[in-house]
Amino acid sequence: MSFTLRKDPRGVVVIGVDGQLIVGNRHELKQKVTEALDAGERKVLVDFTNTGYIDSSGLGALVSLSKKLRDAGGELRLAGLNEDLRTLFELTKLDTLFNIGDTTEQALASF
Amino acid sequence: MSFTLRKDPRGVVVIGVDGQLIVGNRHELKQKVTEALDAGERKVLVDFTNTGYIDSSGLGALVSLSKKLRDAGGELRLAGLNEDLRTLFELTKLDTLFNIGDTTEQALASF
Amino acid sequence: MAERGIEIALRVPTALDVVEEAVDLVARHCLASGLTPRAARFNLRVALAEALANAIIYGNRLDPGKTVDVRVVVTPSLLTVHVADQGDGFDPALVPDPTIPERLEEEDGRGLFLIRQLVDEVRFNDRGNAICMVLRRA
Amino acid sequence: MAERGIEIALRVPTALDVVEEAVDLVARHCLASGLTPRAARFNLRVALAEALANAIIYGNRLDPGKTVDVRVVVTPSLLTVHVADQGDGFDPALVPDPTIPERLEEEDGRGLFLIRQLVDEVRFNDRGNAICMVLRRA
């Protein structure tokens, strides 16, 4: 239940979600992205390659962060979702709201 | 929960216990050994290398089979017990009743 | 699988950090009781985690003096998971669809919707403090 | 681990083929609740399997109309596993030691002895149809 943060040379902040993104830790992610925004970053990629589970609160946190970045002229993208996690975005129609890359590399290349 | 049976060239019937030896299948083991006895076999080795669990009924079945073989001039030996299974024999003092080999090979060589 | 399975009941403290353990326990039991692996791993897990979070947050309002009761009943064709909190309940009919365009960018309100999408039937008691989720077995 | 853990209760049908599943479930829960791996894998498993077999065979006499109730209570220092059948009970004080030389070659009578060896405390209710096994946590 922790987040890793790295800056890709292409100018994208990549945040990895280790384990879960749920009601218990979504504030931590919000804080990490807000800090990046305050530091002038505008391109954020959330990497779910090592994520087992996202609950509805986690989905909600991504929605509000995406809006926040968009309002600042930036963008939040997602990558690395497994079949189960992708299904969650499809069921809630959030797949229409986000740019979702298959892999982190692909998402970074097209950012 | 099944038993494998093979005849070792050294004249020992080796019965492998796959999974468990418990109240639900001890009769099957008893039957297998009794059949071997009826067919003239006198040396039986029960191999626990692939056994996860023995319950008190299983221990009891081994005790009664051992007695049966001894009464017929034969012997029942045991081998391949892991630490947990060996503890069961020690707690019930049945380690004093059985010849217990570390490995099947060792038990066969000394039979 | 035994036709007449083990029935399990959990008394869960009002604490979000035990949700995962409770979900694990129930998911394993349901898998052993004949739920398909995908449904046990995904549909049941997500639905139960959402129901538990709601029971803890909205039902028991994080009051550590209260508990949440979970009960799993297995019949030959169905698996039924009951989650009951000690709160005042609510009217699920008043919860709006979170997928309509006007609501798509709302932060909250997707829990119940996901539950309904992922299980075969959802029922509530009259007071609205107990949800019952039904899944068909393999 | 949460100080105040999840409390689980199982209603087990009177059938020997569900013993393993029930033991699995309880062992996993106890491991998650802070019992040492060796105690969860070995001491608890063996003791609970013996208690369940006795409840099913001697207590409920294999009557499929009866059930066995298992309850696990976790406190900061202890894990308590209750197993209650719907039989007439028995007097555990009358069960002889199976390790004395005269009894060593008996086929039966090692179940209760193993339970006593493997858990930290054993108690029965007055009627003798409910056993309570206490294990110390890590």
Ligand SMILES: Nc1ncnc2c1ncn2[C@@H]1O[C@H](COP(=O)(O)OP(=O)(O)O)[C@@H](O)[C@H]1O
């Ligand atoms: N067990 C409950 N007790 C009381 N109110 C509940 C309960 N479950 C859900 N609710 C109400 O239903 C609303 C919608 O819940 P849900 O769809 O899970 O979304 P969210 O949890 O994101 O608000 C909650 O905001 C709450 O008001």
Ligand SMILES: Nc1ncnc2c1ncn2[C@@H]1O[C@H](COP(=O)(O)OP(=O)(O)O)[C@@H](O)[C@H]1O
């Ligand atoms: N739940 C129970 N209800 C009634 N009698 C029991 C129960 N548990 C044990 N007993 C009695 O205690 C005796 C000893 O049990 P145990 O030590 O487990 O050995 P075994 O099961 O091999 O007989 C049993 O034979 C039975 O008469």
